[in-house]
């Protein structure tokens with residue numbers, strides 16, 4: 372009945388029925404939407420198996436967003452056995468179809484040697500392509516990577532170190548509204564790293580990041596003195612050992628894209644579980660233990676004991 376009703380713009384059929392018919396006719400975008408209807412239980416009973424089947428069909432039909440989501444699920448082993456090589460192939464196809472978010476994830480994976488063999492040149496190549504195309508997360512990631520490298524290392528020469536370009540990318544990303552870049556740019560201005568030290572600029576960028584819910588930026592705001600109140604507090608730009616632990620925990624959080632499931636800037640199709648009041652419920656050791664064997668659907672990530680401890684420190688500091 373609905374098949375003929377489609378001819379009359381789907382009159383009398385639910386969104387789900389329309390989508391199902393169009394999907395069966397082979398329309399990739401309808402297949403992708405149908406996958407999400409099954410995954411969310413919207414207009415139909417929730418059915419993870421059907422969702423997975425339709426997502427795969429959409430991916431095979433060259434819908435870039437479907438390729439990206441499928442690839443991510445296969446790399447991380449969400450709902451399917453983890454298969455980094457197969458997942459990475461889907462991410463490459465999505466990137467080839469112009470999805471810069473997929474290329475950004477690929478770049479990050481090569482840079483850290485996660486799910487693919489470590490290859491910094493390849494990581495920088497992907498990130499640079501996405502950054503040049505204006506992808507804010509790639510601009511931020513690449514800038515932080517380049518700025519963290521001492522100029523003289525052989526590695527830096529190999530990947531083409533360029534401090535000026537790094538600062539430009541960070542600025543572009545921050546201006547486009549990406550909170551992590553606003554925070555990182557604030558840090559540069561506070562520390563006079565890559566730019567002239569400028570507490571007023573640091574404050575302004577922390578403020579913009581904090582207004583978007585960036586917790587660490589809110590903290591830094593309390594550390595940076597008001598420009599009119601005079602000189603920076605001595606030593607405030609030198610991170611203490613604990614702060615360094617936290618910074619490397621933050622890098623792990625970014626590497627594994629924890630935000631993809633735990634923050635509002637999540638990738639589409641994945642549930643958002645905000646991290647709140649962790650310190651009230653976990654000690655550092657308990658949190659490290661949780662990360663060693665998280666309950667499904669959170670994936671167990673290949674972290675060392677030391678990495679789990681650093682991540683736990685960061686989480687407790689950031690989501691107390």
Ligand code: HEC
Nearest residue numbers: 449624627628629631632644647666667668669670672682
């Ligand atoms: C694929 C999505 C996904 C990813 C990626 C993910 N998580 Fe989770 N995480 C979840 C879900 C879902 C839960 C809730 C599990 C439950 O208790 O049922 C959870 C729970 C947690 C909790 C416990 C929260 C609480 O209030 O009890 C912590 C802490 C946590 N995740 C940290 C992380 C960190 C750190 C990363 C990155 C290394 C990460 N997660 C990556 C989905 C994810």
